[in-house]
Amino acid sequence: MKKKMALAALGLGAAYLMRNKDARQKLSKQFETFTSTPMRGNKPKKNTSTQASI
Secondary structure, eight states, X not given: OHHHHHHHHHHHHHHHHHHOHHHHHHHHXXXXXXXXXXXXXXXXXXXXXXXXXX
């Protein structure tokens, strides 16, 4: 039953995106910003040794 509900929601969402151009553009922009954000382990580390010597 839960699988049918999930597939129905997925189908309705796909149908909505096919009909609504603004929603498609908004979703694609969100994916672009999501893919451009760095992963958690790839963030640049702060150099604290220079602050300690001041």
